[in-house]
Amino acid sequence: MKTQSRVVVIGGGVIGVSVAYHLAKYGWSDVVLIEKHELTSGSTWMAAGNCSFFHGNYYCTQVNMKSVELYQRLEAETGQGTGWHTTGSIRTADNPGRMEELGYVYSMNRCLGLDVSWVTPEEIKAMHPLINVDGLIAGLYWPDDGDVDPNGVTMAMSIGAKKYGAEINTHTRVTGIESTPSGEWRVSTDKGDITCEVVVNAAGLWAPQVARMVGLDIPSIPGEHTHILFEAIDVVKDRDAYLPLVRDPDRSIYIRQEMDSLILGLYESKVKQWYPQGVPWDYAQTELQPDIDHVADFIENGIYRFPIMGETGFKHVTDGPITYTPNGDPLVGPAYPLKNFYHACGYSFGVTQAGGIGHHLAGWIMNGEPEIDLWSVDSRRYGSYANWAYNHEKIEDTYPRLYAIICPNDWRDAARPNRTAPIYEYQKQAGAVFGDYFGWECPNYFTDDPVKNRENPGWKRNNTFDFVGAECRHVMEKVGLIDLTRFAKTRITGTGAETWLNTMTCQKVPTKDGRIALSPMLDHNGNFKSDMTITRVKDNEYFCVTASVGKCHDQHWLMHNLPADGSVCMEDLTYQQGCLVLAGPKSRDVLASASYNDVSNEAFPFGTSREIYVGRVKCRVNRMNYVGELGYEIFHPIESQVAVYQTLMAAGEKFDLKMVGMYAMDSMRLEKGYLAWKSEMNVHHTPLETNVAWTVKLDKDFIGKTGIEKQKAEGVPRQLVCLVCEAEDADPWGYNPIFDGDAIVGMTSSGGYGHRTGKSIALGYVPPDLAAPGTRLEVEVLGKKLAAEVMAMPLYDPKNERMKI
Template sequence: MKTQARVVVIGGGAIGVSVAYHLAKYGWEDVVLIEKHELTSGSTWMAAGNCSFFHGNYYCTQVNMKSIEIYQGLEAETGQSVGWHTTGSIRTADNPGRMEELGYIYSMNRCLGLDVDWMSPEKMKEMHPLMNTDGIIGGLYWPDDGDVDPNGITMAMSIGAKKHGAEINTHTQVTGIDRTASGEWLVHTDKGDVTCEYVVNAAGLWAPEVARMVGLEIPSIAGEHTHILFEAIDAVDSHDTYLPLVRDPDRSIYIRQEMDSLILGLYESKVKQWNPKGVPWDYAQTELQPDIDHIADFIEHGIHRFPIMGETGFKHVTDGPITYTPNGDPLVGPAYPLKNFFHACGYSFGITQAGGIGHYLAGWIMNGEPEIDLWPVDSRRYGSYANWAYNHEKIEDTYPRLYAIICPNDWRDAARPNRTAPIYEYQKQAGAVFGDYYGWECPNYFTDNTADKRETPGWKRNNTNAYVDAECKHVMEHAGILDLSRFAKTRITGPGAEAWLNTLTCQKVPVRDGRIALSPMLDHNGNFKSDMTITRIRDNDYFCVTASVGKRHDQHWLMENLPADGSVCMEDVTYKLGCLVIAGPKSREVLAKACYDDVSNEAFAFGTSREIYVGRVKCRVNRMNYVGELGYEIFHPIESQISVFQSLMAAGEAHDLKMFGMYAMDSMRLEKGYLAWKSEMNVHHTPLETNVAWTVKMDKDFIGKAGLEKQKAEGVPRQLVCLVCEADDADPWGYNPIFNGEEIVGMTSSGGYGHRTDKSIALGYVPPALAAPGTRLDVEVLGKRLAAEVVAMPLYDPKNERMKA
C-alpha cells in the first residue's frame, strides 16, 4: 500500500469506488481507496439496483441522469458487465394531491429535457398486464429508466479506477485519522499509514465512525430495508419485453421484474433501526433476519397491486441495512469546519446516485467548485443541532415518508422544537404556526387561535392564504414585527479585515462607520457563493450577516480563505445575538417611542447602522429589511430579547404593531424582486444576470472577477426577470419551465403569490432578448401552461419610496 497519496477515499461501496474512479479518470494521480473488507460489503451488496430519473429536487435529478449515462457506458469502457436493463418506469397516483406532485415533477423534468409523459390507468394496464389499476387516477412514465447490477457497476468502476492508476486496497481497516503539522492528513490503517492532501469519507454504514476520527458528528443511522424476490412466474417469463418498474408511492411499494419473476420493495410504517449507536466493524455482506410480521401490511399492498404475487411463493427475502439522514438525502461535499475533508455518505438510494455523485464530487474536489448546485445534499445544510439523538428521532418519521407526497410546505413535527428564540412563548400565544429553519422554530404565519391552525400542505394555495394576506397588508398599512434571530452572524476584525473582505465580495466594503453594503460573495467562476450584508462598525471591525440555512456553508468559505498571517480574526456571533425586524409605515414611530435617540430620516438614513438603546438594551440597529417597507433590523444580545420585544410591543400598541411570519416575508420579497440564496443566487448565475449587477465593482480585485470579465466579454447569456402569471389557485414555486411559443427558453427560480399586489409572481432566468417588460411568455405550473408577462422590477413600490421614506 502507498504511503503517500493525493487523496484517500475511505469505503469500497458503489459511492466510494465511483469517487475514486472519477478522480483517477479525470486526471488525478495517487488516488488510494481503502476498504476494510471486500468491495460492496456494506449496503451495496443488498441493493435492488433500481435506477430512476425521478427525484423531488432539480439538481438531484441531474445526479440521477448522470448515473444512468455512466452506467450505460461502463461495460464498453471496462469489459465488465453491469447488467443494465432499460425497462421504463411508472409512478402511480391514487389521489389529487399525488397528481399535483406529479404535475410539479413533470414540469421540472421538462426543464431538464427528460422524456416523461402522463399515463392513464388504461395505458398502465396495457404496458404491465399483471398490474391491478383499481383506484389509480393517473401517473407518469419514464421510458428510459432501468435497473442495474450493483455489484457489476461497482466492479466495473473499480476496474476503470485501476486502469487510470488508482490503488484499491481491500481487507484494510482505517483505525484513525490525524492532521500533520504541515496541514496534510495522516490516515492510519492496520496495514500502515498514508499521508494525503484530501480525504473522502465514503464509508457508508461506518461513515459516522470515520467522521468521529476527525472530531465530527454526522446525522447518519442505519435502518433495515427489505425487498422480496418471488418464485418464478410464468406470465413474467413468457412476456416478450421487460416489464416496467412500477412505483406505487401511495402504498409505499415498488415492483420490478427480476429475470423470470418480480421483486417487491417496501418502506413500512416504522423503521427498524439497526445498531443505531454504531455498526460493528466486522459486519460484512451478512443478511439480517427478516421480520415478516413487521412488513406484512406492505406485502398485502404489493399483492393488491399485483395479485399474481398472492399466488406465488417467496424465493428469497433480503433484509439488510442502509443509512438514513434526517430528511433522507445524503451528506455530500466539504466537511465543516475542516479543510480538504469531504463526505460522500448517508445514502439510502446509493445505486441510483453513485455514478453521478462520483462524477460531480470528483469535479468539486479537483476544481474547488461543484459543476451543478449540490446544496440539496451538502452536509453543511445541517448545523450542530443535527446530532445523533436528533437523527434518531427524525428517521422514525423520515423512513415511512420516503414515498410521501412531495410539496414545499410540509413541516414535520419529529425532533421539534429544537432551537427556539426567547420570545417563542409570546409567538405561540399570538397564534404562531411554526416551521423549522436550520433547527430554529420560526413562525410561518399567525392565526387568531380560534381556527384549526394546521397547514394543509400542497402545491396550490391553501388554508394559510388568508392569514398571509392579512399579514402582508397589515405590514403595508401599519407595522409588523418579525423574528429573524436565525440569521447567521459573523464578526470580522483585525488590521487586514477591510482588505480581506474586499477580496471576498464583488462589492466595495464600506469605508465609513455605520454604513451597510449588500455584498455578494462569488466563487472562482464569478457565480454566486453567498449573499451577505457587511456593516462597518469602526475601523477594522465589521458585522457580517448571511442566510441562516447557509451558516456552515458561508462560514466555512470564510474560514478557508482566511489569511495565514493572522491579520484577520473571525468570530461566530450567531447565537449571541438575536434579530427583531420591524417594518411598515408606522415602524419609525414605533422605534422612536421605544428608544432613546433620534430616528428621523435625517438622523438615520436608509442603508445605515447605529447603536441605539431600545428600552434598556443597547442594540445594533440597521435601517434595512427584506420586505420593502420602511423598516429596521434590530440586533440585540439574545439574553435580552424579551426585554427588547416587550419595549417594542408596548411602543407599538398605539400603532397596531403585530407579528408576521416567514410566508408573508417571502411574498413581500418576491414583489420587490429581492434575490433568495439558492434560488436566484446559486452556482449557475452571476450578479451580472440579475438586478444586483450594481454591486459589482470591477475597479478592484476580488474572487470571481475573472469569471465576470469573461462573461461580460462573451455577453450575458440570460437575465433575471419578474413574471406576472395568470394563475387561478396554483402559483409557480421554482423550477417551472418558461416557454416562448413551443420552445422552453428558461426556468423559474422561485415564485408565489404577492398579496400587496394581488398577483401571481415568478422570478426566473430567460435570454436577454426576452427580458424586456411587456414580453409575453408562458410558465408551466403543475403540468399546465399559464400566460405570463415580464414586468419591471420591482413590481411593488418601483421607486423604493416607501422603504426610503
C-alpha cells in the first residue's frame, strides 16, 4: 500500500469506487481507495439497482442522467458486465396532488431535454399487462430508464479506476485521520499510514464514524430497507421484452422485473433504525432478519397493484441497511469547516446517483467548483443543529415520506422547534405559522388561527394566499416588522481587510464609514458564489451579511481564502446578533418614535448604516431592505431582542405596525426583481446576465474577473428577465420551461404571485434577443403553457422612489 497519495477515498461501495474511477480517469491518477472488507460489502450489495431519471430537484436529475449515460457504456470501456437493461419506467398518480407533482416534474424534465410523456391508465396497462390500474388517473413514462447490477457496475468502475492508475486496497480499515503541520491529511489504517492532500469520506454506513475522526458530527443514520423477489412467473418468463419498472408512490411501492419474476420494493410507515449510534466495523454483506409483519401492509399494496404476486410465493426477502439523512438527500462536497476534506455519503439511492455524483464530485475536487449547482446535496446545507440526535428524530418522519408528494413549502414538524429567536413566543401569540430555515423557526405568515389555517402545501395557490396578500398590502400602505435574525453575520477586521474583501467580491468595498455595498462573491469562473452586503463600520472593520441557509457555505469560502499573513480576521456574529426589519411608508415614523436619534432622510439616507439607540439598546441600523419599501434592518445584541421588539411594537402601535412573514417578503422581492441565492444567483450565471451587472468593477482584481472578462468579450449568452404570466391558480415556482413558439428557449429561476401588483411573476433566463420588454413568450406550469410577457424590471415602483423617500 502506498504511503503517499494525492487523494484517499474511504469506502469501497458504489459511491466511493465511482469517485476514485472518475478522479483517475480525469487525470488525478494518484488515488488510493481504502475499503475495510470487499468492495460493495456495505449497502451496495443489497441495492435493487433501479436507475431512474426521476428526482424532484433539477440538478439531481442531471446527476441521475449522468449515471445512466455512464452505465450504458461502462461495459464496453472496461470489459466488465454491468447488467444494464433499458426497461423504461412509469410513475403513477391516483390523486390530484400527485398529478400536480408529476406536472411539475414533466415540465422540469422537458427543460433538461429528457424523453418523458404522459400516459393514461389504458396505456399503462398496455405497457405492463400485469398491473391493476384501478384508481389511477395517469402516469409519467420515461422510456430510457433502466436497471443495473450493483455489484457489476461497481466492479466495472474499479477495473476502470485501476486501469487509469488508482490503487484499491481491500481488507484495510481506517483507524484515524489527523491533519499535519504541512496542511495535509494523515490517514491511519491497520496496514500503515497514508499522507494525502485530499480525503473523501465515502464510507456509507460508517461515514459518521469516519467523520468523527476529524471532529465532525454528520446527520446520517442507517435504517433497514426491504425488497422481495418472487418465485418465477410464467407470463414474465415468456415475454420477449423487459417490463417497465413501475413506481406507485401513493402506495409507497415499486415493482420491476428481475429475470423471470418481479421484485417488490417498499417504504413502510416506520423506519427500523439499525445501529443508529454506530455500525460495527466488522459488519459486511450480511442480510438482516426480515420482519414480514413490519412490511405486511405494503406487501398487500403490491399485491393490490399487481395481483399476480398474490398467486406467487416469495423466492427471497432481502433486508439490509441503507443510510438516511434528515431530508433523504445525501451529503456531498466540502466538509465545513475543514479544508480538502469532502463527503460523499448519506445515500439512500446510491446506485441511481453513483455514476453521476462520481463525475461531478471529481470535477469539484479537481477544479474547485462543481460543474452543476449541487446545493441540494451539499453537506453545508446543514448547520451544527443537524447532529446525530436531530437526525434520529428526523428520519422517523423522512423514511415513510420518501414517496410523499413533492411540493414546495412542505414544512415538517419532526425535530422542531430547534433554534428560535428570543421573540418566538411573541410571534406565536401573534398567530405565526412557522417554517424551518437552516434550523431557525421563522414565521411564514400570520393568521388568527394558526392551527385551523395551517398551510395545505401544494403546487397551486393554497389557503395562505389571502393571508400573504394582506401582509404585502399592509407593508405597502403602512408598516410591517420582519424577523431576519437568521441572517448569517460576519465581522471582518484587520489591516488587510479592505484589500482582501476587494479580492473576494466583484464590487468595490465601501471606503467611507457607514456606507453599504451590495457585493456578490464569484467563483473562479466568474459565476455567482454568494450574495453579500458589506458595511464599512470603521477603518479596518467591516460587517458582512449573507443568506441564512448559506452560512456554512459562505463562511467556508471566506475562511479558506483568508491571507496567510494574519492581516485579516473573521468573527462569526450570527448567533450574537438578531435582526428585525421595519418596512413600509410608516417605518421612519416608527423608528423615530422608538429611537433617540435623527432618522430623517437627510440625516440617514438610503444605503447607509448608523449606530443608533432603539429604546435603551444600541443597534446597528442599515437603511435598506429586501421588499422595496422605505425600511431599515435593525441589528442588535441577541440578548436584547425582546427589549428592541417591545420598544418597536409600542412605538408602532399608533402606526398600525404588524408582523409580516417570509412568504410576503418573497412575493415583494419578486416584484422588485431582487435576486435570490441559489435561484437567480447560482453557479450557472454571472452578474453580467442579471440586473446587478452594475456591481462588477473591472478596474480592480477579484476572484472570477477572468471569467467575467471572457464572457463580456464573447457576449452574454442569456439575460435575466421578469415575465408576467396569465395564470389562473398555479404560478411558476422555478425550473419551468420558457417557450418561444414550440422551442424551449430558457427556464425560470423562481416565481410566485406579486400581491402589490396583482400579477403572476416569473424570473428566468432567456437569450438576449428575447429579453426586450414586450416580448411575448410562454411559461409551462404543471404541464400547461401560460401566455407570458417580458416586463421591465422592477415591476413594482420602477423608479425605486418608495425606498428612498
